[in-house]
Amino acid sequence: MLHIIDDEDVIRDALSWLARSRQIAAVGYSSAEQFLTALEQPLRFDADGDCILLDVRMPGLSGIQLFDLLSERHLVRRLPVIFLTGHGDVPMAVDSLKKGAFDFFEKPFNDNKLMDRVLEALAQSRAAGVTAQVHERLATLSAREKEVLDLILLGKMNKVIADELGISMRTVEVHRAHIFDKMQVKTAVELAGILK
Known part of the structure; x- marks a missing residue:
């Protein structure tokens, strides 16, 4: 406008x-x-x-x-x-x-x-x-979700993320789903695209 x-x-x-x-x-x-x-x-x-x-x-x-x-x-x-x-x-x-x-x-x-x-x-x-919308969405992530997000952006698989964070693979999957939902994306590639 x-x-x-x-x-x-x-x-x-x-x-x-x-x-x-x-x-x-x-x-x-x-x-x-x-x-x-x-x-x-x-x-x-x-x-x-x-x-x-x-x-x-x-x-x-x-x-x-x-x-x-x-x-x-x-x-x-x-x-x-x-x-x-x-x-x-x-x-x-x-x-x-x-x-x-x-x-x-x-x-x-x-x-x-x-x-x-x-x-x-x-x-x-x-x-x-x-950019403002992406920052608002990032602010909704928990501390653990931000840790998982950082590892997703490094291209690490769920099993590797689970090992590095000392949590179960199922917990990583739940965090990943929450991250995708909160960030309004469907894939890791899309997630990386909005955060570049």
Whole structure:
């Protein structure tokens, strides 16, 4: 989902149309405050990724201030920010990029280049979401399951794992089944793939 935050209706409408022309779902917000209100709802990230197009200068909370709030909440990896401004300068652009902004475009901008960067930001967001889900699943494993997991990832067979941990092969099989269930995989190869 592309979140367009700009105080100018015409800009939001044009960017929404541009996004739809590239099959990107978009929603507009007239202020940083309106976006923050929406963000306070139970946070549901889009499986296809999320990206923010953010105007730098707006009445009330500025785009830079909103970006700083998102950074404090550690959300800019999952919600990459592309700044848009008609008043940008090189130091502002460099500073925002150093702080973790995905990109910075000065108005007027090249439509195709902007949407290409939005697609890249959505891909980054999607990857960050998958990584977060894997970490959440890993956190559900018991200490023993993590030991078994490490040995599975080394390619060891159940009998070898049982011998190394001093447990029965049946116990290893039960742990293996729990690990696969919790990690939402069906094979050791799939497990290794999501943990690489």
